[in-house]
Every structure is written in structure tokens, then in C-alpha cells.
Amino acid sequence: MSSATDTQIEFIDISKSYDGKTMVLPNLNMSVRRGEFLTLLGPSGSGKTTCLMMLAGFETPTSGEIRVNGESVHNLPPQKRDMGMVFQNYALFPHMTVGRNLSFPLEVRGMAPEERTRRIQRALEIVRLEGYGDRRPGQLSGGQQQRVAIARALVFEPGVVLMDEPLGALDRRLREQLQLEIRSIQRELGVTMVYVTHDQQEAMTLSDRIAVFNDGEIQQVAAPETLYEEPVREFVARFVGDNNLLRGTVQTVDGEICKVQVGDGLVEAFMVEPLEVGARTVLAIRPERVVLSPSMEYSNTVDAHIDDMVFLGDHLRVHVTIFEQPDFVVKIPNFIGQGGILPGDSVRIGWTVIDCRALPDESP
């Protein structure tokens, strides 16, 4: 593993507007470490592709600077940036065989034929498509085409590989399989990867770090566990995994702990960043961290009315009303002895202060 300080790519005060009026990216700062798998995660239209295209050289930033290995790439055309790119719809050249597709980046670099053959062979092995060199892309399944696209982006051993929703067009099973493959290839080759997806599951599976995008702004950059456990923005809390959100007002502050008025109840929460008394806040509580009939250690307990219960195999989703607000979700693992509750029942639920994060309220 490379050292954390070895930065390969930096976005410095980047802004981007396509039409000169609306800012797609108002002010972006981000860095990618050498050998890292960084995923840009965010809903559609949040500026991920734009980001990637600027890095690849197909779009120019309106202002700011992108540096690779410490040097500005502003004047480098795409073909000189040494970045392998995998597009969403593969962009394989339909008139060339798989072998020729892979050969293309090597030929334009003037590589000797024997070396080319060796590299192509190796790349096909990596994506487990040995023997497909003579097929045309049209004769391959979607998954196979995507593997070819990956192989083509790797075969010339670029310093960075960029992928823009490469699995978006595939069905779930295939997607999950390819996710694992992409991850193991990247780990094996140690290549720096910038990966775009709107699928948080995918981002979790693959990434060393995830940059969460919303509306052209980065909400949080962190490792998957951190992102899940310690969201710092309401958007992240909402976008990554399930979360119950309760809005309220800070009543008292004590170190990192605060008490928040939610409806007619008072909830104790952990502050992600310092909040003033009287500030509006939103509390994020993961459904799986809520327990039924809490014991005494739970600092927050509250009476809940069960509205609905959904059986989902490995767990039960229980929808309850607390503080007179419906749709608070409790996730109960499916193990023997659980249950004995029915819709309409009143139960007591609870969670610890550590599992209740008070975030700045971003609602308008």
C-alpha cells in the first residue's frame, strides 16, 4: 500500500459551467492517492461525469487547475494524459475484433508486434477472456463486452484508469460479479482508479475511498465504513445506507453530546460538528441500531406504536410512529425468539447516543 501522502491527482478550486450561466461544479477540491480506488458517488446529474471528463481531458475546467503528479494537465490533450477510460456503453470499436481493439492503444504507441501480442494475451487473461481475441464486440454478451472495455483500458498500462458507470447497463448478478473482478484486478495491478457510479452498494464494494457528490459539491470523502458510520452531512446520511432522520432543535450542549427537542420528546445525540443551543439539527439513526425493549444502557428510549411490519427474510422491517411522527424504521434481525409483536402494539424502542448523530439541518 502506498503512503497516504502520495497524492497523484489533485482538483484545485475547479469550477465548471457548460453554458457560461449555470455552474455544474461551483468549487471542487479533491485529491486521489496513488494506487487508490476512489469512487465518485452521487445521484444522476450531480456532476460526476463532468469531473471525470475534465480529468480525462475531454472537457476543460472553467476555472481552477487539475494536477497529475504535481503538474498541471491543462494543456495536455486526452491522448497525452495516459489515462485508460471505460465508458458506460463500452465504446468498443465494432469494426475491429477484440484483439484489434486491445491492440489499438498499443499500435498508436508504436509498440513492437511481439510485445503487443504478449500484452493483449495478458490483458485477456486478466479479464478471463482468453480465446476471444478473434471475436467482434457484436458477438459478445454485455458482460463480456464490458470486460473487453476494461482490458482495453488496462492493456497499455496507464497511470490512471477512469470508469464511468461501467456496469450500469448490466443486470444485478452480473454487476455484482464484475464488481468483485474489477476490485481484484485493481488491487492486483495497483493502478490508480477513479470510478463513477450512482449505486452506493457498488461504491461500498469497490472503493478505498468514496467521494459523495450532490449538486456539484462534494459532501464527504471517506472510506466506506467511515462514510457509513460517520456521515458528516445530512445528504450523506440519507444517500448512503438507510437512515431514520429526525428533525429537531438543540436544547442543551455538553461537550460532544447535545440534547435535542424532537416533537414532544428529548433525544440525546452525538454532535458531528459543534452546534449552538437553539440550532436546528437533524438526527440520523440507522434502523439496525434501534432495539426493541431496550435495556438501561440505552440513553434514548421512547414509546413507539407499530404501524406495519414487513418480513424480508433475513430481517423484519418494523414501521413505527414515535414523537407523533410515522415512518420510523426499526430493523430486527431474524433469529429465533424475536417477534411476538404485531402491528397495533405499543412497544418501547431505544438507541445509544453514539448511534444518534446530530448533523446540521440542510433542509431549506
Place this chain on the structure above:
Amino acid sequence: MRNISLLSSLLLAAFSATAAAQTLTLVSWGGSYGRSVERAWVEPFIEETGIEVQIEDYNGGLAQIRAQVESGNVFWDVVDMPTPDAVRGCDEGLLEFVPVEELPPAPDGTPAAEDYPPGSRSDCAGGGIASATIVAYNDELFPGAKPSTLEDYFDLDKFPGRRGMRRVPVVNLEFALIADGVPLDDVYRTLGTDEGIARAFAKLDTIKDQIVFWEAGAQPPQMLADQEVVMTTAYNGRVFNAQILENQPFTIIWDGQVQEASGLVIPLGTPRLDIARQFIEFASSAQSLAAISKYISYSPTRYSGNALVSTHEDTGIEMAPHMPAAEQNMRRALHSDWVWWADNRDEMNERFAVWLTR
């Protein structure tokens, strides 16, 4: 375009066969000549007889008539046709005979048979209008000495500059021989020999580099006006129009003019033979022929018609000096020999085409 008019006339013919059997279809050349035909013949004819007349345009040739006659579906009733085509169509049995006895006598009672110059008429044609191919030039381009003879057209030393010429052998071979000194009477005899043909082409060779070829009758006056050429062969009627109606500074060299006649014919088997004959009789009178020359400078072929030529209907100018058959324009004039051309046209066209590519 032509196919559309063909189709529409087919439809029209089918329609009128049931609705109004008595509409005469007259086929002529369009343009300013077509308008003269309309004003001089068609309007008075409708007034006199009450018969409807439908006018259509064509570009010459026998192809459409042959197609109609052979298919037995004739929808052209009277066609205004150059004499060489009329003679050929007559020979090939595509046209009705028009007996000269049925044509009206001259105003003084001379029978029509004696009123037409010999050889000017096909056995299948009435009417009779003569036009001329002449050389015309733009005055402004000759501030000093002005060309005045056909020889001058071929003389690049005396009168440098480009010449317009129609891209066909007809008339041009005659021009070449006349300008090369062949007497009028010997022109076609000379053309009948290989040496004569070679001589004609050799004469054309002397100006070949300076020739701008034209195709449609409207082109030469335009080329003169644009000063694209200094001199050009042209149809005299077109030049007249430019001179008189558009005030262009053009002059016609009548010397060496070649006259071609046209007549009115009836495709064999028209279901409206009666009114077709009636129209030809109407249009063949000396008065009717002379009426054409009120609108355009083409001469009646009938002697008696020529005597009636008066003034231009719209401008009032005296027409006589502008007529091909006017005496002062006839000092050196050749009548195109349709027999010779009927025999030799294909071969001459091939040779001319070869000459063009060389």
C-alpha cells in the same frame, strides 16, 4: 417536366374525351414565339369558331409523336414543327397529309400551291413561318470597325474575342463553307463530299478555341449581354426581342443567314382531325401568317404573306427590316436543305461530336 406535361395531357385527354370532345391541343415552342402563336392564331381562332384550344410546349423532335401514333393514342392535334422533322414524319407515315388544295389561296386569288416557294413545305404541313440563324454582336464591344459579314465571324485577327455557337452541326457547317468562300448554290453539293465536310470542319477549327457553345435559344442574347462573347450565332427572333423589347445594343449580321422553315402538322390518327384541319386552314392564310410578324420577327413563307408584314403590335416599329425574308436581308441567304440533312444528320452529329472532343 415534359413527362409531367405528357402525363397531364394524357389525363386531360382521357377527361376531355368524355367531357368536351372539341378541345384542340396545339403543340408549339413556348417562349416569345409561343406567345406570338397564341395572339396571332389561337385567340382569333377561338373567337371565330368557339373551339377551345389547349396550348402545350415541346422541344421539337418526332419522338413523342411516334410514341403516340404507334400506341394508337394520339392526343396532340396540331404540332408546330420544323420542316425537316415534318418531312421525315410525313415519309414515315406519322403525319396526316395536308393537301395544298385545302389551304386558302392568297388574297389576290393565287392558289396556295403557287404561293409557297418551291421546297418550303412538306406534304403534311400547312402554316409556314421562316426563321433565320444569324450572327449577332454586341455594339459596345466594337467601338471602332464593326463586323458586317459572315467572314468576320470567323476572322479572329480582325475581330478578336469569343464566339457563341450552337452545339450542333446544323447551320454551322453551312456557315463554315459560306465563310470559306463556297457559293451558296454549292454549299450542299460541297458538303456531299468527304473533302467538303473536312473543309467545313477545318474552317470551324480556326475559331474552335474561342467558341463558347450554347444549347438553348435563350442563351446567346444573354451571353452577348453579359459580354461573355463578342459575337454569337443566334435565332434572329431572340435577338430582335433583346434589341427591341430590352433595348440591348445588339446588331444582326444578316449576311450569310441560314433560313429554316416550320409548319403545322397533324399527327396521324387524331380523333379531332376535323378541327385540326380547320385550325391549319385558319392559320395558313396570308393574313394569319403575317399576323405572327406583328409579335416576333419571323417571316411568313408564303409570298403573299410577306407582302402583308406591317408593324410590331406592342411598339409600333416597322417590322420589315427585321424580317429574315426582307429583301435587304436576303442578299446572301441560304435555305437549309432538309433533304440533305435528313440523309446526313446522324453521321454529321457523330462527326461533330468527335470534333467537339478533339
Place this chain on the structure above:
Amino acid sequence: MVNPMTDKRLRAALLAAPLVIFVAVTFLAPLALMLVRSVYEPAVADSLPATLNALAEWDGRDLPSEETFRIAGTEFVALNEVRALGSVATRVNRLQSGMRSTLLGTARRLGNDPPAGSWRDAMIDGDEDWAEVSTWLAIRRAGERITPRYYLNALDLDRGAAGEIVAQPEDRRIYVSLLWRTFLISATITAISLALAYPVAWLLAHARPARAGMLLLLVLVPFWTSLLVRTTSWIVLLQNQGVINDLLVVLGIIADEQRLSLIYNMTGTIIAMVHVLLPFMILPLYSIMRTIPPRHMQAAASLGASFWQSFRRVYWPQSLPGVAAGSLLVFIMSIGFYITPALVGGRTGQLISSMIAYHMEQSLNWGLAAALGAILLLLVVLLYLVYNRLVGVDRMRLG
């Protein structure tokens, strides 16, 4: 009991029937007729059975017998009386210039004044062509029902006295060189159209929709302008004293005496025809290019290819079906073009079509016109087959 399958087929057949009939009547039938006409010429054989019968025995070296003269003379007169000799005469005249007046004149003379003694002497007295063996050979040859002569003529060949194939005299060899020129000019027009159309089609295919719409409109304007208007504007632009030459002189690029000949020659034909045919190149290109994802060029660039490498290796091969379709279309249309070269082609810009039109409309030599047309057709079909081999017609798009 109606089998639903048959019913369906029947309905399909009925739906297609009008088009099939239309194509058969307006295209296939005339085409077949044309091909027949190019080798089959029964008019003379049907009109002169007795004469041809008598000539069949003839050795072709000395003049025919008195008997043959009599049979022929009688037949000419009889035909002339029913106005059927003219079309025979026209046809014989094609084999030997002058035969028209020889035949018609002789028939007229013999009809007015039937010979009392020798028909041979009477006919030769009236027209000495009858003393020429070639005259009789021409009649005999014109009497062949199935004849290769139109094809021979179309290839500047003829048959000699003994029926052997010989070249036409040099001053009548026109069709082969015209065919070549037609092909050369058409190829040039195709190449220029392609060069001009390709970037435009590229813009159309990859510009933003609003801009592409405007451009497409501009491309289509020539379609909506009458040929005469266009011709006039070409003349205004291109002629010696025209806008372009004036401009060049004013700008001092050429001297006044060096004005360029841009019209009434091959250059004129090429310029005008490129203008007319450009849309037929642009539209197929455009329809193919629209299917080429712009991503491909980006992908190539990200793989390290320069613009030209990307274009040559990635874009161009994918646009080939459009290139092929457009080129084929423009080439075939140029070969048949008629009016534009007639108006602006002058001396050196004429195509074979002008000759075909001449034989269709003026000389009425439909057999020769048909043979020329058939040769063109054959060449076009060959070309099409070659294209099909190279590109595959199923991959070709016409717009």
C-alpha cells in the same frame, strides 16, 4: 374455411400489389423493352420480305441480278404507296448515309414512271447509288431481325463488307471516348462531393440539434430550387465576366486577360453537378454518422490516438457504409445526368447521356439509344456488385 396463414399472406400480397404493378409497369417493362430494342429490329425485315429473300441468295460481290432489282423496285413502290417506306429508309440510312433519299427518290420515280425495260438500268439511271454493291449490302444488313449492330455502334465498331467487325472511321468514333469521359467526370464529381459532404455530414451528425436542423435546411435548399434558377446563378457566378472572375481580378489574384473558364466546359459541368448532387452524398453519410457514437472518438483519444489516428482507424471505417452508399448514388446519378451538362457543359463537359437523349428524341434511333443505355446499365450493375462485395449492401444506408 380460410387458413389464417394464407389469409395473411394474401393480404400482404394485396398490400404490396399496387407497388409491384407500378414498378413493373413503369420500370421493369420499359427496361425489358429497351433491352429487346437494342438487339431486335424487325421493321425492315417485315417491310421488305421479297427483296431480302432475293438478296439472301446474292453473293455480295457483284451487283444483284435484274430479277432482284425488279423485285426490290416493285416492293419500294408498293411500300411508298402505303407510306411505309419512310421508316425503312430511315433505318437503312443509319447504315449508309444518303440511303434515305436514294430509296424514297427511287420509289417516287419508279411509281410515277414504271420502267418499260430493264429495272436495273432504270434504277441506276435515276440514282447511281444502285450501281454500288454497298447499297445492296446495307439493305441486306438492315434486314436482319436480330442484330448486334447497335452494340457494335455503341462501341465505335461496325461491320465490314464481309461481315467482319471493324473499327469505325476515326472521325466517327465517339461513344467509347464519351463513355470514358462520362466515367471520369462522374468519378471526379463523386470524389469532390465526398470531400465536400463529409465534413458537413459530420457537423450535421454531431452538432447540437438546433444547429443541425439549420444546417440540414441549407443542405436541402438545392432540392427545392428550380434547375433553371440554379443554372442562371451558376452562369452569373462562373462565367468569364462573372462574379468569381471579377472578384479574382479585383483582388489581383489573376490578371484581366487570365480570367478562368469556369463554365461552358468540363469544369462547369463538374461544379454544377456537384452542387446538384451534394445532398445525395450528405444524406446517406449523415444517416450513418448519426449511428457512430461520438464516444468512440473520445475512447480512441483516451487510448492515446491523435485526432487523425482516431479518425482514420475508428471513425472513417465506421462511416464507410455511408461513404459507399453516397458515392454509389452520386456516381450513378452523374452517369445519367443530362440537363445540367447540356446547359453548362459547353464543348468538353458533355456526357454520354446527351447522345442517348439525341438518339431518343432527335434521330429516333432507339436501338442505338437502347444499346448505349444497356451498356451504362451493365456498367452500373457491375459497379454495384463490386460495391456489394466490398461493403455489403445490407450495411449500406441511403438516408
